[in-house]
Amino acid sequence: MTLIDTIISVWTIHQITLRTIQHLYMFSIALIISIVIGVALAILVYSNPKLANLWFNVLNVIEMIPELALFIFLLPILGLGEKPTIAACVLYSILPIMRNSYTGLAHVSNEYIEIAKAIGLTKNEILLKIRLPMALPLISSGIRVAVVYIMGIATLGGLIAAGGLGVPLQAGIYRYDIPTIIVAALWVGTLGVFFDFIAWIIENRLARRFNPW
Amino acid sequence: MTKIYKDSRVINDLSFEICKGELFVILGSSGSGKTTTLKLINRLIDPDEGAVYLNGNDTKTMDSVKLRRKIGYVIQQIGLFPHMMVKENIGLIPRLEKWNEENISNKIDELLTLVALPPQLFRTRYPNQLSGGQQQRVGLARALVMDPPLLLMDEPFGALDPLLRMQLQNEFLSIKRKLDKTIVFVTHDIEESFILADRIGVMHEGKMLQIGTPSELLFEPANEIVSKIIGTENKFKAIKFLQAKDVMISLDKGCLIESDISCKEAIDKMVTGKIDLCIIKKSNSDIAQISLIDLLNEKDKERSIMDLGNKLSVFAPNDTLSSIILLLKSSKESIAAIMDHNKVLGIVRINSVLMNLI
Numbered sequence: 255m256t257l258i259d260t261i262i263s264v265w266t267i268h269q270i271t272l273r274t275i276q277h278l279y280m281f282s283i284a285l286i287i288s289i290v291i292g293v294a295l296a297i298l299v300y301s302n303p304k305l306a307n308l309w310f311n312v313l314n315v316i317e318m319i320p321e322l323a324l325f326i327f328l329l330p331i332l333g334l335g336e337k338p339t340i341a342a343c344v345l346y347s348i349l350p351i352m353r354n355s356y357t358g359l360a361h362v363s364n365e366y367i368e369i370a371k372a373i374g375l376t377k378n379e380i381l382l383k384i385r386l387p388m389a390l391p392l393i394s395s396g397i398r399v400a401v402v403y404i405m406g407i408a409t410l411g412g413l414i415a416a417g418g419l420g421v422p423l424q425a426g427i428y429r430y431d432i433p434t435i436i437v438a439a440l441w442v443g444t445l446g447v448f449f450d451f452i453a454w455i456i457e458n459r460l461a462r463r464f465n466p467w
Numbered sequence: 468m469t470k471i472y473k474d475s476r477v478i479n480d481l482s483f484e485i486c487k488g489e490l491f492v493i494l495g496s497s498g499s500g501k502t503t504t505l506k507l508i509n510r511l512i513d514p515d516e517g518a519v520y521l522n523g524n525d526t527k528t529m530d531s532v533k534l535r536r537k538i539g540y541v542i543q544q545i546g547l548f549p550h551m552m553v554k555e556n557i558g559l560i561p562r563l564e565k566w567n568e569e570n571i572s573n574k575i576d577e578l579l580t581l582v583a584l585p586p587q588l589f590r591t592r593y594p595n596q597l598s599g600g601q602q603q604r605v606g607l608a609r610a611l612v613m614d615p616p617l618l619l620m621d622e623p624f625g626a627l628d629p630l631l632r633m634q635l636q637n638e639f640l641s642i643k644r645k646l647d648k649t650i651v652f653v654t655h656d657i658e659e660s661f662i663l664a665d666r667i668g669v670m671h672e673g674k675m676l677q678i679g680t681p682s683e684l685l686f687e688p689a690n691e692i693v694s695k696i697i698g699t700e701n702k703f704k705a706i707k708f709l710q711a712k713d714v715m716i717s718l719d720k721g722c723l724i725e726s727d728i729s730c731k732e733a734i735d736k737m738v739t740g741k742i743d744l745c746i747i748k749k750s751n752s753d754i755a756q757i758s759l760i761d762l763l764n765e766k767d768k769e770r771s772i773m774d775l776g777n778k779l780s781v782f783a784p785n786d787t788l789s790s791i792i793l794l795l796k797s798s799k800e801s802i803a804a805i806m807d808h809n810k811v812l813g814i815v816r817i818n819s820v821l822m823n824l825i
Contacts (some may be wrong), residue, residue: 369546372511372619373609374536374560383559387550463550463593 257375263280263347264437268422277418280336281449284343284404289397291344292351296393297332300359305384313349321346329414333365337455339411340381341438347400354396358389391461398453470503470673471796477503478514479673490643490650492660495670495697501653504670505619509538523615536560539610539618539648543625546606547594552578554590559607564613578608581642600631607639611646616774618650624659641705658696661708667792669693676694681705686823705721711791713783713807714820715813722746723811730775731768734759747776747803748811754779754804756814779804784812 292339299306321342324383328338328412362385370380412420419442470478478500485491495501502774506512508519510531518735519526526534537691547556557578558571566574576586582604594602609616624632636659643650654660661681664755668678670691676696677689685705688694696702717751724733726749737745743759755776765775780803782791791803 365542365546366509366548366553369540369542370548372506372535372542374532374534375563376532379563383563384548389547390550391505 257276260433261437264422264434266301266395268434268438270419270422270427270438270441273417273421274445275418276416277442277445278303279403280340280343280408280416280418284340284347284408285397285400286338288347288351288400290346292396292400293355295348295352296355296359297386299356301381304355310349310353313352315344317349322406322413325410325414334415336411336416338414339408339416342352342410343404347403350399350403351393351396354399355389355393358392359364361392362388371451375404391457394457396458398450398457401449401453402446405442405449409442425466469513469514470500470507477673477681480517480672481675482517483668483675483678485649486666486820488647490652490663492652492654492664492667493670494654494657494660494667496696498654498672499670500673501655505621505651505779507652508617508619509535509540526576534805535737536613537615537617539613539615539621541610541618541620542680543622546803547597547602549594551573552593553584553597553605556594556605559609560613566645574612575608578611579603579605580824581611581645582608583638583748584608589759597598599627599799600655602637603627603635607642611816615710616648618648620652621648621650621767621792622654625654625656625713632659639663657696661705663757671696680713682709684721685709685733706789706824707787710785711788711815712812713802714788714823715784715815716756716819717813718746718811721746724770724772728772729768730762730765730770730772733757733772734768737762745809746779746814749773751809754781754806754811756802756804759823779814781806782815783807786819788815792817792820 299309316324317389324342324345325338328341332338332341353393359381366384367380370384375383391400407419408416408418409423411418412422419438422434422438423442425431426438469476469480480499481504486513492506493501503512507514508526510519510526511809521529523536547553548559551559554575554662561571562572575590579586579589584601584604589601589605594605598604605621609619624635627635640663646697650662652660664681666678666680667684669676669684671692674744677684677693679687684693684697685699685702688697688699694700722740722744723746725735728736728749733745737743737759737770745757745759747757748753755778756775757772761775762772780791780794780798780800782803782805784805784807795801795803795817803815805815
């Protein structure tokens with residue numbers, strides 16, 4: 255069998271097209287939720303600096319729990335399937351998004367804040383019109399880290415009946431089916447690199463546009 | 468007002484008044500409290516003692532956001548938000564005030580035209596696509612967008628190279644004439660203050676040492692510190708900034724005689740008025756001077772003085788001293804007449820000007 259025949263046969267046997275769609279579905283939902291939560295938390299923490307340490311510690315602890323252990327925590331609550339997988343992805347990727355967003359919000363140069371105040375912007379307007387947009391390059395680099403996290407963690411969903419590209423990967427590992435392992439792993443890797451690249455382009459654009467002189 | 472930072476009185480019992488429509492320059496070295504004073508006006512800082520009154524109302528009783536939207540603010544160098552296009556920078560506050568889009572867009576174009584930036588070229592640029600001078604113009608346009616009666620400027624030209632600074636100062640003066648606004652302008656640059664100011668307040672260690680017109684500060688400094696800050700020992704440097712109205716000898720009514728009298732009548736007038744030089748206004752552009760000796764030497768005493776006298780060069784009150792001196796030098800005259808709207812205000816005598824300057 256030639257290389258291409260092997261790939262095609264692995265692809266069809268394990269329904270990799272379907273698995274990819276499932277995978278990207280979980281990926282996008284998890285990404286959107288973690289962006290919303292991550293940025294919202296960053297704003298919340300930014301406006302209540304006293305909470306900052308508490309939140310970052312909580313998220314650091316979550317980050318330190320091994321993925322599999324986290325699944326075990328989540329299974330009794332959310333059952334099997336997509337939900338706990340998405341929840342795990344979100345829990346892991348909130349931290350990088352939130353940390354970067356917080357840094358971005360807090361480090362907008364004071365001169366801009368002063369002039370914004372001087373021309374008559376309220377505190378909230380300064381946050382929404384000045385701080386948040388100026389933090390976008392940093393927020394987007396946080397999202398970029400999250401993209402890679404989620405792409406990887408979602409494959410563990412294969413263990414708990416969530417579908418996605420974790421399924422052929424796990425199947426390959428159980429049966430010691432090397433072609434399947436390689437094809438599935440390479441494909442997940444390719445997708446990861448691809449989305450990371452897209453995120454990089456966006457980040458770069460933002461950085462160039464928002465970089466003051 | 469007094470403002471205390473960590474036990475030091477940054478603003479120390481400061482009290483002064485700014486008149487409507489004037490360009491008031493606060494001149495002082497760094498650390499003199501001039502920027503703090505500016506921030507006290509739009510309540511970026513609140514005073515520890517005292518208050519700022521705007522048209523008689525204590526600013527503490529006003530809503531600070533509303534107050535600031537009515538006060539234009541321009542600062543040095545970084546002032547434009549880098550993530551917003553020129554039109555967004557200018558239109559930021561109108562949009563927050565919920566103007567309709569058409570009004571905003573018209574206002575933006577009007578202001579860009581005012582600051583000499585063609586709207587179709589500049590509306591959609593980002594600040595990092597503009598030169599320093601262009602950024603500063605956009606900054607001025609943004610400060611003017613709410614049509615504020617009061618404009619605060621904190622060394623707006625400080626970061627520009629000298630050539631560009633001079634050009635912008637001149638442009639700013641002509642824009643200022645069109646606008647009729649009260650402007651408070653902070654600078655440490657004496658030349659700049661002389662070029663722009665109607666009145667200058669000299670600040671030092673949180674106190675206002677003296678307030679006056681450029682020539683008052685130059686010729687009558689209140690104390691040694693003022694004289695040091697202004698550089699009164701180098702008065703001749705001010706030749707570039709002093710204007711005719713600062714150095715002219717204002718005309719006693721007696722010195723100006725009508726042109727339709729005879730030589731004899733003129734002599735009578737001058738003798739009774741005890742003057743030996745007089746100015747004759749023959750027409751709105753034809754001003755002449757004549758001395759008593761010339762009149763006495765004139766044989767035909769019945770002659771109308773219309774035919775006598777030496778024609779004088781005429782300048783406007785805000786022509787600079789240096790331009791007057793240059794012109795007089797080339798025409799080998801030593802005296803010039805200053806006229807404003809067909810009214811003779813006074814004369815400038817090079818000799819007395821030089822005596823004053825050195």
